[in-house]
Amino acid sequence: MLDILAITGPIYLCIAAGYASVRWNLFTKADMRVFGKFVIQIALPALLFNALASRPLGEVVHPGYLLAFTAGSLALIGAALWFSRSVLRKSLTESAYVAMGMTCSNSGYVGYPVMLLLFGPLGGVILALNLIVENLIKLPLLFTLADAGAHEGERPSLLQALKQTGERLVRNPMIVAIFAGFVVALLGWQLPAVITRTVTLFSAASSGMALFIIGGTLVGLQVKGMRRQVSLIAVGKLLLHPLAVFAAVSLLPLLGLPSVDGDLRTAAVLSAAMPMLGIYSILAQRHGFEGFTAAALLATTAASFFTLSAILWLMRHSAGWLA
Template structure:
């Protein structure tokens, strides 16, 4: 168990440090927003670009991983929408954010540091693959559903909603970084050392600072009166999502598709086991649902210490997935 704690311990100590720094007024919640903007707009894009541009295309493009991660995530996404709409009677917009909480993992702020501790340099490739599915498939789909639900009474034009989503993606620094990184990798270019070292300096700032921000943003969040919905979202994210990924990676070879092996197989399941993305409540706030989303973020991030430790223990004792 100590070897598992050696992986998860530093992650949650960084989160605890961020929480303590805001709780005791070393930094403010406003400072966390500034730090977060730096990580999202500069550090993580630099990391993604560096991870992709420094490797051959065959190494960074993993169709089996993308297929498994997409299939498992969309299965839970559809189930979450049906649960929220039919069982809970929620509207389409709120249901979209419930599904976002269950399926959109914190690949950058929590996932990358965990992968870095376990898989080393491969963590950058895993992060890029996860971001491709998150930012090109899941988030655009959920944004489209949320916007369509918000405009239900206005009979919105589908092309208008899709155009708005496409514009948002085109302005996303992480999407730009993925495109540029793939371009450099495909062309086989070698970046000048002064450029690559500069990018590496910014990329190295992403891991610890991202976790620190998560902790700072947890200060002051409340879950009173939202326990049922929050528990459902947490269960979906921490249990159903990784189970769906386990099912997807297991089914690939049965369907005659390339099988995921070793590190990538473990990484796909671990990626799904991360808590939801750190800006979840900010995104849900666009339509006034920051309340339950912030509460779900707090509960899921806290519970993920135990669920991640359990999954890592199971993997460590199952066919040597983690060495």
């Protein structure tokens, strides 16, 4: 168990350091937003570009991983939407944010540092694959549903939501970096050493700072009065999402579809087991649901220390999953 804690411990110590720095006024929550902008706009895009552009195309394209991660996530999105709408009687917009909390992982701020510790340079490729699924499939789908739910009965609003989603993707620096990295890998270009070293310097800043930011943003969040909904989202994100992806990884090859092999099998399940993306509550502000989403972010991030450690332990003691 100590070897598992050696992997997860540094992750949560960095988060704790960020929390303490804001709690004790070394930095402010406004500072965390500035740091976060640097990570999202510069450091993570540099990391993604470097991870993809520095490898042959065959090493960064993994159809089986993309298919399994997408299939498991979409299955849970469907189940979450049905449960929230039919059982909890929530609106389509609120149900979309419940599904987002259950299925959209914090692949950059928490997932990448874990993958880096476990798999070394492969962690950057895993991050890129996760962001492709989340930014091109899951988030556009959920944003469209949330916007459509806010204007139910108005057909043009759905088209407008799709247009707005497309515009967000084009302006997203991480999507631009993924595309640019794929182009460089496809064409086999060798970039000048001064460029690659500069990109590497920026990408190296992403891991620790990302975790530090997560800790700082958790200061002041409250869970009181929302325990039922928060618990539902936490269980969905930390247990049901990795279970759904595990099922997809195991079952899709039986249908003759591409399989997920080696470290990528472990990475797919662990990626699903991460807490939800750090800007979850910020995204929900546009429809007035920042309350329960912020509470869910706090509870899920705290609980993920135990669930991630448990899942890592189970995989390590399951033949063929984690060496």
